Amino acid sequence: MAEIRIRNTNERISGEENVGSFLAQQNVLYEHWDASKLPESLRGKYVLTDEEKELILSTYNEEIVEIAGRRGYKTWDIVALSEATPDIEALLKKFEQVHTHTEDEVRYIASGHGIFIIKGDEETGYFDVELEPGDVISVPEGQPHFFTLMEDRQIVAVRLFIEPAGWVASPYEDPAFIK
Template identity: 65%
Template sequence: MAVIRVRNNGEIIEGQENVHAFLEEQGVFFERWDTAKLPEHLVEKFDLSDTDKAEILKVYDQDIRSLAKRRGYVNWDVIALSDQTPNIEELLKKFEQVHTHTDDEVRIITAGHGIFIVKGDGETGYFNIELEAGDVISVPEHTPHFFTLMDDRQVVAVRLFIDTDGWVAHPYEEKEHQI
């Protein structure tokens, strides 16, 4: 279950209802999916073949299509990141730069953990959304954010796109250092 850490005041928000309410206030879509349907051999596997990725998409096909229909997504894929990922440090440096997109950035975490750092409203400022398997999140278009890994440095996520070319990151320059 996701946990929120508000950076400017240290507040920690836990529990599905509280997390959902906070994220809804900030315009961030959040829901939970059943992870029990994922086959055991994929639960803690972070070095995925194309066959593994296709199996994950098949397992969650009905859920993905429902979300896509509700929110206008037209394309999806699976990404796996871990210390086994070639050039992981370079990828993380690219992900860890604050940026925006012209469409939503969506992740369905199917294994492992990840963190979205999102710029909220003026009073809230930046907050961390610590995600785990089963968490579904959509950071709205034009919202400054970045993604990184937690200490275990392992995540598998389904990504959904509105634009068939995927996301284009637009660098975001903070007027004041607030991260």
């Protein structure tokens, strides 16, 4: 289950209902899908073949098609990151820059952990959303954010897009952001 840390106050928010309510107030979609549907052979596996990626997508096809229909997503894929990922440091450095997109940034966490750092309303400021298997998040277009890995540095996630080419990040300079 996702947990939130508000950076200005170090306050923590946990529990599916509390997390969902807080994120809704920040215009961020949060849902939780059944992580136990993932085949046992793929749990904790972070280097995947194309066939294994397709198996993950087919396992969650019903959920993916439902959210895609509801929110206008047209394409989806799998991203798998771990210490085995070539140039992981350079890739993470690229991710760890505050930016915006011209469409939602959507992730379903199938395995591992990740953090979205999101700019909330003026009162809230930046907050971290620590994601675990089963969590679905959609950061709306134009909302400053970035994504990175947690301490275990491994994740498998379904990414959903409106534009078939995927999203393009636009840098967002914000003197209020402190890592």
